[in-house]
Amino acid sequence: MTALAIEGLGLTVGAGAVPLLDGVGVRVGAGETVGLVGESGSGKSLTARSALGMLPRGARATGRVTVAGTDVLAAGRRELRELRRTRVSMVFQDPRAAVNPVRRVGDYLTEGLRARGVPARAATERALDLLAQVGLRDPRGALRRYPHEFSGGMLQRVVIAGALATEPALLLADEPTTALDVTTQAEVVGLLKELQKAHGTGMLFVTHDLDLAAAICDRVYVMYAGRIVEEAPGAALFGAPAHPYTRALLEASPSVRGERAAVKAVRGRPRSLAEAPGGCAFRDRCPLAGDDCARAVPGTRRHGASLAACLRAGEEPR
Ligand SMILES: Nc1ncnc2c1ncn2[C@@H]1O[C@H](COP(=O)(O)OP(=O)(O)O)[C@@H](O)[C@H]1O
Ligand SMILES: [Mg+2]
Known part of the structure; x- marks a missing residue:
């Protein structure tokens, strides 16, 4: 059975319907290790918490969230309590x-x-x-x-x-090692993965560390400004990131192949969905962006082992 299926999840808050998530799709199969990666504010925690039916106060959700057969967005209070007690567990940062x-x-x-x-x-x-x-x-x-x-x-x-x-059928691990020192981090991540596999539990592993996710996850979703911009097998991400944002994240990562290079940040500042430009939300930070990127949110296309929401997927920066 599928541990988690998030389909076309949209989230807005407040009377002004401020958009937080748009068209988010995430699937975690039984026993699968799936990464959800992106800079701070990209919507990772909102997405993960939706699997527990925990939405921000005053939020309106569209789409569908199914956990081990339960329709989470339609579930009543008692059903949600039961779900949290028996089918889904969460490990937080602290x-x-x-x-x-x-x-x-x-x-x-x-x-x-x-x-x-x-x-x-x-x-x-x-x-x-x-x-x-x-x-x-x-x-x-x-x-x-x-x-x-x-x-x-x-x-x-x-x-x-x-x-x-x-x-549980599903384990949500939201930055579970961020508060720990580096040696302990590696041990705890190793342990999580080992136990999750041994117990046949699907895991959604939320982290800002693309390197780490690529190393331990069967599949990785990359998130930017409230949308999924790339989905790829973990192993494929190091060699061939398809989306310019994924590439930038990978280049900014401090731990790439153990080099002690200075941490290079992704150019510019992360955007929330509400403040992102129209069309492709990443275009104002993207070295490959052209006028066509402003026209519409790019649809998903296949590039190598990836699915990427980018008109220039796989192209090298000029
Ligand atoms: N309860 C809320 N009300 C309004 N905005 C929120 C709420 N929770 C989160 N947000 C906004 O949604 C965006 C994504 O948040 P979050 O999922 O926590 O990001 P991440 O976990 O990727 O760092 C951020 O811009 C954040 O400010
Ligand atoms: Mg978070």
Whole structure:
């Protein structure tokens, strides 16, 4: 079954119908690792949160969001609560914001299972098993400890254990390692990927780091100003990015092939959909843009292994 299908998702907010997302399409198959990449403000978190039915206050949505068979935008409150408890889990940037600081880790890990009717003893056994899977050396001791007794990296492992406890169909990981130091980041990403595959959970991995996404994801969506501008297999992105924005992101990445080159930013400032120019939203920052790019939002075309929304897909800058 498809873990997540977002089709033609549009989002506006407020009386003025300020556009935030336009025609967003994202698919995550069962057990698939899918990246969602773009600069800050491009709409990644809005897209990911739509899978939980979490829309901004006063937002109007069009299109369709389906998670493991549930029509999320049409779901009632109770159905959404059930979905969040059993079928979708989320891991955020800051593990300290995800856990209750005054409750023991054991309670945090077992409450979701208890709510599903798993007996106390079995829930504890399951929590111990998960803590061992995420690499905690003393799982039994960890159950009795409080969040502040863990480092950020260790606490994020606890949160990941919690996210997998109910065997969700879909795991949303929104910048899950951004707050961690570099060595810990690599470990946590490796762990997430390994466990997600082992549990057969589909993962939407949200990050501003295209390199990282390309390295670990089966497929990657690149987002700009509230729209998907490219979709490609992770492996294809390094060699042959089709969209000029993807190319710019890749060149701006600090970690490309381990070089210690200075971080080169993408020229200009990222735009929200509301402030982006008409036609192709990237055209005012694009080295390849011509007058034709102003006429309409470019449709998607195939270029190599990519689908790219660009009239010049695959062309080299002059
Ligand atoms: N609740 C909201 N109301 C109005 N605008 C919002 C709201 N949430 C996000 N936005 C705007 O939508 C755009 C995309 O936000 P977001 O999805 O958080 O970006 P990203 O996660 O890619 O950094 C941003 O310009 C942001 O300011
Ligand atoms: Mg975000």
